[in-house]
Amino acid sequence: MFSWKGLWISREARVVGLIAVFGVLGDVMLRHHEPTLGAILFLAAVAVAGAFWMFVVRPARIPHDSVLMLRLAGSIPEDIRRSPFDQFFRRHTTGLRQLRYGLEAAVSDKRVRAIVVHLAAVEAGLATAHEVHRLLRATGAAGKRVIAVMTGDAPSLMEYLIASGASEIVINPDAMLVLLGVAIASPFLREALEHAGVRVQTLQWKQYKGAAEMLTRDNMSPELRESLEAIIQDRQKVLIDALKEARRLEPERARELMSAGFLSARAAREAGLVDREGYLQDVRQELDVRGKGKSEIGFGRYLRRVAYLHERGDRPRIAVVLGNGPVIAGEPPPRSEFISGETTAEEINRAARDEQNRAIVFRINSPGGSAVGSDLVWRAVREAQERGKPVIVSMGEVAGSGGYYVAMGADSIVAEPATVTGSIGVVYMKLDLSRMLSNLGVRFDYAKTAESGDALSLSRAMSEAELEQLNGALGEVYRNFTAKVAQGRKLSAEQTEEVARGRVWSGIAARERGLVDELGGFSRAVELAREKAGIPPGHAHQLVLYSAREPLFSIRNLLSPTRVPARWDPAPEALGLPSDWVPALLQLLTRGGMLLLSPFLWG
Template structure:
C-alpha cells in the first residue's frame, strides 16, 4: 500500500520547485560567503526568477474569485477533442471540446470557489446523443449544489439546443429568440434521378436489406426495410426527449409530447407553457451576479480549466488511456482537410497505450459512421492485441458508431452507448460509377487494350456486366460474413443471434442495449467506471485520463476540422446530404471513389 503523503510529494510541482530554489539559494549563499559574488548573485537571481515565472505562468492564471461564476458558451461545432497541431490550436482556440466540457462541469460541481454556472446556447453542431450528455452534465452540477442557468441567445433554438438548456435549473431566453419545437424527423437524400439526368449510372450492392447507405445512389425513395428502421429510431428519439424534458421541467409526459412538436413558438409562449422560466439578456444575469459591474467574478471555460487542473491534478494516480476515433474511417491516403479516422494512426495510438506499463485500461471513444473496411479491421485488430497484453478496452460511443464505427468497437471488453446513439448497421455496401454515357455526350471516348474481358471492370468508362456484379456480390457477402462473425465473437452471440441484429440495420443506443450490441447506456463517465472495474483499480484510488493522440507537426493542417479549411462547396454538399461539414471531405471521397465500404447513413434530428 503506497503512502499518500509520499505520493503527493512525488507529484507536487511546488515541492519540486521548492527543492530546486532551495538548492539555488544555498549555492548562492555559499558563493556570497566565500566572496564569489557573481556566482552567488546569479544563483539567487535564477531562484527568484523561477519562483516569479511559476507564479505568473502557473499560479496566477489558475486563480479565480471565491464567488466565481463560470460562463460557458455553446456555439458552433462541439467536437470530441479539439487538440490538433500547435498552429491549428492557435487558429482555433475558441473551439469547443466535449472533453473540456466534461472536465469543467465535473470540476465545478465540487468546487467551493464556483457559485454558479451560466451556459450561453446558440446554434451548435452536435447530435442528439451529445446534447443529451451535456444535459446530464448540467443536471449533475445542479445536483452538486450549483446554480445552473441556461441562456438561449441565438436567433432560434431547436430541440437539441433546448435539450441542453433543460439540464439547467433556470432557462432564460432572449425575447427575440424563436423556439423551433418541430418534433423528430429524419431521412436522407436520394440522387438516382439526378444521376440519371446527368447520364451517370451508379451500380450498388448491399448486404443486407436494411443497409441504407447505398440507397442514396440507387433509389428515388427509401426502401420499406430502411423506413422501418428509421421509424424505430424516430420513436426512440421521441421517447428520450419526452422523458428527459418532462423530468427536467416537471411536466407530464403528455404535455412534454405536445410541446416538443408545438412548432415555431416565441419566448413568450415558452414562458407561458413552462418551457423556459423567463425572458432576458446576458446583461441581466451579469447585473444579478455583479451589481457593481466589476466583471471580476465571471470566468470563461479556458480560465476555469487552468484553475481546475492546477487544483485537481495532484498525487500519483492510476492511468487510464483515452483514444479518440472521430469521423469516417479511411485506410490509405487521408483527405487534405476535415476530420477522419486513419486506420493506421488509430491502431498505432491504441498500440502505444497498450504498451505503456503505466496504463491500466483503455477507453476508446468512437464517433464514426464507418467507411473503409480495411481501416476498420486495422483498428479492430489493435483492440484485440491490446487485450492480449492484459489491457481492458472499453468503448464509449458518441452520436454515431455504425457499420465500420461498430466494427472497430465489436471486440472490446465492454461497449457503452448514449440512449440516442446511432449504432449497429452491421452490413456492407459497394458502389461504382459508370461515367461512360456522360463522357460520351461530352465527346470523350475510351479505348483499351486488355489481357482479359474483365480487365477494365473497374473503369468508370463502362458498367460492370451481370456476371461481374454476381462475382463481386459473392466477395462482398464474404466480407459481411466476416463482419457478423466478429460481432458474434466479441458480443458472445450465436451466429443466429448476430444475424438477427445485423442485416445492415441501425439501432438506437436503447434498442442496441436490449439486443446485446452494447452493455450499458451512458456517457464517457460510465465507460471510465467500467474500465476502472475491469482494471481492478481500488475504489478509493483516483485515476487520470491520458489522451493518446497521433503525432502532429507544427504546420500540419491535415485532419483539421475547422470549417474555414473546408471549401464552401463541400460544406454546401454536407448540408444537403445531412452530414457534419468536418466529416464531409472524407465522406465525399469515400462515395466518389466507391468500392467496398462499411458505411452507415448519418441521420440528424
C-alpha cells in the same frame, strides 16, 4: 502523447525551442549588422516567452466565490484539436471532451458558486445535446446554481435540451423557441444523376443496408423506412424522458408542444419551458448582487487552471483514444478527422504498450467506411486486450457499420440512448460515366491482358458475371463481420443474423439486442474502465489522451488548409452528419471498394 486537457504534454520543450530559435536568429542578425530585424526577432522571443508563461505554463489562480461563464455557440465537436498557440490567436471554442472535464471539475470545486451557460445558436446532435444536458443536471444536483441563457433568435430543440439541464432558463424576450419534433431526411439523387448521364451500380449485404439508396432510388426502401421509424420513436422517447425529469413536463404535454413547433418567449414561459425572459447582462448583475464577490472566470481559463493542477499529481492512468470520422485504411490527410487503419490502430497500440496505463477508453463517433481499415483497428483492440489492458468503448452520435466493427471486440460497450449503431453489413458502389462521357465526346480504348482488366473503369458498367463474382467476395466480408460480432458479443449465429442484415439501431434497441452493454456517456465508460483496471472507488485517476497528431511545425500542417471543426446540420433535429465528413464519405462511396458504411442521413 497528450494530457486530458487537450494541450501538448511536450509543449514546453516545443515552445522553448521556438523561443530559442527566435533568440538565436535575433542574435545572428544583430551580429551581422541587421539591428532592426534582429531587435524584432529578439522582442518576439521575449513576447512569446512571456505569453507562454502567463497563459500556459502558469495559469492564473481561480478566486473563491467565482462565477464560471461558459459560452456555447455553433457546433460542439467531440474534441478541439489545438496547439499551445491557438489560445493566443483564435477565439476559444469548447469541445465535448473539454465540457466533460470542466463541468465535472466544477462539481467538487468550492471556489465555483454558479455557472452561467450562454447558448448562442448551438448546433448539436441528440446524443451530444443529451450528454451536455446530463452534465449540467449533475452540476446543479451538486449544489451549484446553473443558469442557461438562450440569446439566439430561434433556439432549437437540441439547444433547449441542453438548456433544460440547468436549474434556471432565461430566454431573450424577442426570441422564438422552435421545438419541432424528431424528423429524418435522406436526399435521393438517382434522377439527378440520370440527367447528368451517371449510373451507379450497387451490391449490398443485406436487405437493410441502405447506404447506397441515396444514389439509386427516389425514396426510402421499406426496409430502411422500417429502421428509421423505429429509431425516431426511440429518439423521441429520449427527448420526452429528459424534459419530464428536468422540467416536470408530462409526456403528452411535451408532444403537444412539439406538434405546435413554434413558441414565442412569453408562450414558452407560460408553458413552463423557461423560467423568465431576460438578458445575459441581467443575469451577470443578479449574480453580482446576490453573491459575496464579483469574480467571473471564463471556461477556457478555468480549464487551463484545473488541468494544470490535475497534472501535478501522480495517479493511476487511463488512456483515452478518440475515433472520430469515417474509417479509412491508410494514413489520413493532415488536419482531418478519420479513424485510420494505420494511425488509430497505432494510437491504441501505443496506449497498450505503455505500462503506466491501466485501461483504455476508446471513444467512437463514426458512420463506418473501409472494411480493411475497420479490421485493422479491430485487431489493435484485440492486441491491447492480449497485453492485459481492458478496452471500454464509449459511443457518441453514431457508431455504425465500420464504426461498430471497431467497437465489437471491446470488453464493454457503452452507448448513448440516442446513438445510432449496428448497420452490420457490406455495400459496394461503382460509378458508370459512359453516357456522360459519350455526350461530351470522350471515347476510351484499352489494351488489356484480361477481359475484366477495365472492370473498375468509370467508362463502362460492370457485367453481370463481374457483379456476380464481386457479390461472392462481399458475402465473405459479411460472414467475417457477423462471425466477429457473434464472437465479441457472445451471440449465437441466429441471434447475430437477426440483429445484422445491415439494419441500424438506436442505443436503446442495441442494448436490448445485446449489441451494447450499457446506456450512458463517456463518464460511465471511464467508471467501467476504473473497475476493470482495479482502481479502488474514490481513488483519483488521470485520463491521458493518445492522438497521432501532426508535429507542431510539420510542413504538412503548414501547407494544409486549416481544419474547421465538424458542424452538425441544423435541419430538423435527428441524425445529422458533420458536414466535413461528407466529402470523405462520397469519395469512399464512389472510388470502388468494399465498405462497412451506415446510411447517409440528414436531420
